[in-house]
Amino acid sequence: MAIEQQSQFLENIPPFDSLSVSVLQEVASHLDVVYFPVGSAIEVNRQENAYLYFIIKGRVAEYREQELIAHYGVRGYFGEQGLLGTDNAEGMREFKVLEESILYRLPAEVFSRLLDSQPVFKQHFLSSIVEKLDALHQSMQLMTSTEVMMDTVCSAPIHPLVMLDGCVTLQKAVERMVEIQSDACVVELKGESYDYGIVTSTDIMKIIASGDFNENAILKDFANGPLVTVHEFDYLFNALLKMTKFKIDRLVVRSDDGLIGFLLQKDLMGLFANQSGLALIKIDQAENVEDFRRVAEQIDDLIVNLQRKGIKTHYIAKLVNELHRKLMEKLLTLYLLESICNKVSLLVMGSEGRSEQVLRTDQDNAILFEELSEDEQSKLTEASEQFSRALIDIGFPACKGGIMVSNPMWRRSVIEFSDQLKEWFDRPTEESFMYISILYDAQIVFGDETMLDRLREVLFKRLRDNPVFLRHFAKTALQFDTPIGFFGGLRSDKRGGQARIDLKKSGIFPIVHGVRCYAIEAGLKQANTHWRIKALMDSGVLDQDFGIELGETLNYFHGLRLDAMLQQKMQGRPDDELDNYIDLQTLSHLQQDLLKQAFTVVDEFKRKLQKRFRLHEVM
Amino acid sequence: MLSIWRDWRRKCQANKLKDPDYKFLFSEPQDDNVYVCFDCETTGLNPKKDKIVSLSAIKIKGNQVLTSGALNLLIQQEGLISPESIAVHRIRNVDLQDGEIEVLTEREAIGRFLHFIQGYPLVGYYLEFDVAMVNGAISDWLGVRLPNRMIEVSELYYQQRLKEVSQSIAQPNIDLKFDSILKRLDVPNLGQHDAFSDALMTSLIFLKLQQPR
Incomplete structure (x- = not known):
């Protein structure tokens, strides 16, 4: 009974949480409790005082040559540097009690025995920051091992692959698909522009409807390519992202040795259940600002969930940004005629462009186009203003610097934008540095990729012509x-x-x-x-x-x-x-x-x- | 004056001791910085009839509570533990029968306890009851009662609070419930009431009350 409390206490402190129950209890049996009133000093460096301390209650500060190095609160521990010998002897460490403290104290020899007998445990104290972070994430992930997002593709149901030569007739292919009970087949396309293509049951229905189906029709004339694949050891959420990005409901799973099967969106949705998958579907179904606002709230809940589960932040950011982009694309189509939509590109810039914004802190966006008639321009102006306002309503706060499509400066033709860019280069101010940074981080949400490519080329060329610029920019x-x-x-x-x-x-x-x-x-x-x-x-x-x-x-x-x-x-x-x-x-x-x-x-x-x-x- | 009185009583008691092996109880403690905090769980609340079920004792030395060297004992029972007591300390009759934990006879357990406490002062919360329980077990056997100095933490606490509130005009109303003392002194409540936890919490109360205010 007595040891139970102590071992439960240790159990929640990494890296002690990696120890087995029996080892933990053995360690726990050596713990003593010590009390220090506020303002007292805890000496840890002396030979006879060689202990590792854990805080049960209270607060302790560590000083070195009068400089505050660290604070320790409940469940914090200190004194290990001295015991590990990683203490570079210059400067004595001092521990001062900031708030009266009750501590557990573990004798040095028990700690060093532990280091010798538990290599994983020891590794924690010696490893670099990358290893420590990985260990931290792993331990957080272990706590919620049911997290589907971070499961690998091969843990989801994978449907058998039907692989056929491009010269096989459609008739043969359909027979084969029925036999294997698959609704798609991968087509080998030797010598074509891609190695592989795909034909799905939907494609076949379309072929039949169009009357092109005859007994001589062969697969390669109908195959779509290139194939969108995902590695069997990739994360499931990456698979979902790929489906969203390419707007397809099926991926071909590959291993290091070749293609192995199909992963279907409906199976993934089942797995993700209440999570990101649902948010995606809802974006597609949303019809007004209120709908979008609800989706945005769900995305926020998702963030909290994922963060709590210890998913690395850049994965969360990637997922969330993909969802946000999808949302913006859908939203703009609510306000802008399809004919104009087809002529413009919507950009997200700054942290959104870098896919590093997780919570919606501001919006940085722009619209690019080649050429629009006056009438089209005025319609675009109106739609852009509605779009920016709607985004604010949905919960993307306005950009304080006005970097939004509602601002005419960020709604221009590629030519106008290039001129603007040159001007920023010629007159380098803090503001122009910021604009260049924001623009260089831009990504296309939808529209013609080459518009942004051309802007980037202008940027790179200017830099080559004016190398000193980069040095000022970098400082x-x-x-x-x-x-x-x-x-x-x-x-x-x-x-x-x-x-x-x-x-x-x-x-x-x-x-x-x-x-x-x-x-x-x-x-x-x-x-x-x-x-x-x-x-x-x-x-x-x-x-x-x-x-x-x-x-x-x-x-x-x-x-x-x-x-x-x-x-x-x-x-x-x-x-x-x-x-x-x-x-x-x-x-x-x-x-x-x-x-x-x-x-x-x-x-x-x-x-x-x-x-x-x-x-x-x-x- | 008080110490003379105590020494005299100690001598009288020592003369009655039936077993000379336990003479150490009457010797001066080797280290006057050491105290023993102890607590027991019993079959009921009547020291005359009820028996000790479990007993924990922890040495306090300076600012340290030596939990790693704590004494934790379970004692065999002839009768049954009362349902009310089981509800408090959660030691069921069956827990004393299962072979995994060492269960001692009363004599063996108390013997170990006496060797543990030597002549050190005892610390406890409502210590009188716990001491009466031990005395019940040793009076026939050794012919004496525990001669150790006794420190009652609720009394220490009362004195300290009295000093704090003496300036106020109102009659002091000092709450001496265990949980209230823990709260007031900001000692972590370990939540469960077993002999060890109670002894540990009592030790921390004792340490905190040693601090000059």
């Missing part, structure tokens, strides 16, 4: 200091007794903008920072290890910020007033530890930027 990534003190502690902005840090300024912005500079220099088309990093790694601009570390660091910042914003939202703050601050005291020991390491990565990245773009010369 804005360094404008905010990284909040890390000399001894590696977090420096926070203290307001109203809260120790807080602006995650966007100090962590997210330097990474996003720095990567943007590298990407723009390399002429990348990708907008998402993770994809940009991947492309930069592939081309050798960023080295492999650092690239991964940078991506994971960005993910961690985004995750923390999302947590904080959801918290604010729960307290009833409206969407357009959410801020980017994180309260340090709400973070666990592990989270603070990770945050420190994350800022170290930011600092390293800033040094790389400085070197690459020779920023010391322009500062």
Whole structure:
């Protein structure tokens, strides 16, 4: 009975949660309880005081040479550095009791025995930030192992593959499909523009209806390509995204050795049940602003759910942005005649373009077109104004800088836009830097991709002609200091007794903008920072290890910020007033530890930027 | 003056001790910074008739509650535990029969308890009852009652609260319920009432009341 409480306490603290029950109970039996009144000091460095401490109740601060390094709250633990010998001896650590504290204390020899006998446990204390983050996500995911989103494709029902040669007759194909009970077949198209195509029962019905069906008709004349496939080990939600993006209800599943079967949307919907799948369908069915508003609320619920389940934030962002884009596309068609719709492209820019906005904090969008008659233009103006207003009603707060389709500046022909772009280059101000950043992050929601491609070409050409521009552009990534003190502690902005840090300024912005500079220099088309990093790694601009570390660091910042914003939202703050601050005291020991390491990565990245773009010369 | 009186009583008691092996109960404690907090769960509330079912004792040394060296004992029963008591401490009759946990005879258990407490002062909440229960078990066997110094945490708490409220004109109304003391002193409530948890919480109350205010 006695040990039960202690082991239950440990069970909730990573990495102790990875220990088996019997090991945990053995550890628990060595715990003593100690009490410290407020203001007292806990000595952990002395030989006879070698313990690992866990906080049952109270608050403890760690100092090094008078500098505050960390806060520990309930379930936090400290003293492990001394025991691990990872303490670089300069500067004594001091632990001060901020609020009278009751602690558990584990003798050093029990801890070191544990390290020796439990390699996974030991790994936690020695691993790099990437490994720690993965462990954190894994442990969160384990808690809700039923999460379908993150299951792999091969865990869903996969229907048998019917693979036929392109020269087989339609008649034969139908017989084969009936025999296997499949409503589609993959067609091998040797020597055609694609290797494979697909013919579905719907296609066959259309063929019959059109009267083209005869006994000599062969498959390859009717096959559609290219095939949209998904790897068997890919996440199910990626499969769903692909279906949404290509507007198809079936994917061909591939393994490393070739094609293996079909994955059907209806099966996926069954699995996702109440979640994102439903939101997708509802977007398709929505007919007015009220419908869309409800869908948007459901997307928010989905975010909370996914975040709670420990899904990495960039996956959530990807999913949510795809849903938001789908919503905008559908919404614009409510207001704009189809004939005009076909002539314009809708862009999302900034964080939405990068697929990094999770909660709707503002809208950055634009409309591009080649040429419109005066009448068409006035209809577009009207529709754009309605569209922006509707988005606000649905819950996308207005952009404070007016970067919305309702603003004529962001509703132009490709030519006008190119001229504007050149002007921004010729007159570099803070504002034009911002516009260029926002535009470079743009992605097409619907419409002709090449319109945006041409704008990007203008951008890249201007940069090549004016290389100094990029150096000035890049230095804005360094404008905010990284909040890390000399001894590696977090420096926070203290307001109203809260120790807080602006995650966007100090962590997210330097990474996003720095990567943007590298990407723009390399002429990348990708907008998402993770994809940009991947492309930069592939081309050798960023080295492999650092690239991964940078991506994971960005993910961690985004995750923390999302947590904080959801918290604010729960307290009833409206969407357009959410801020980017994180309260340090709400973070666990592990989270603070990770945050420190994350800022170290930011600092390293800033040094790389400085070197690459020779920023010391322009500062 | 008080200590002389106590020493004299101690001597009288020591002379009555039937078993010289337990003389250590009357010796001076080796470390005057050590206290033993203990609590027992019983078959009922009458010390004359009821028996101890489980007993936990924890040493307190300075600011440390030495839970890793705690004594946790279960005792065999001849009669049945009253349903009311089962509801409080959740030790059922069947729990004392199953072979997984070591269950001792009363003599064996109390013997271990006495070796654990030595001559250290005892700390408890309504300690009088727990001590009476132990005395019931040793009076025939050893011919003595527990000679240890006794510290009643509710009394310490009362004194402290009295000092705090003495300035006010109104008659102090001090709530001495265990849960109220926990709350007032901000000691975590471990939720369940077994001998170990109660002894641990009582130890923490004791430690907190040692702090100068």
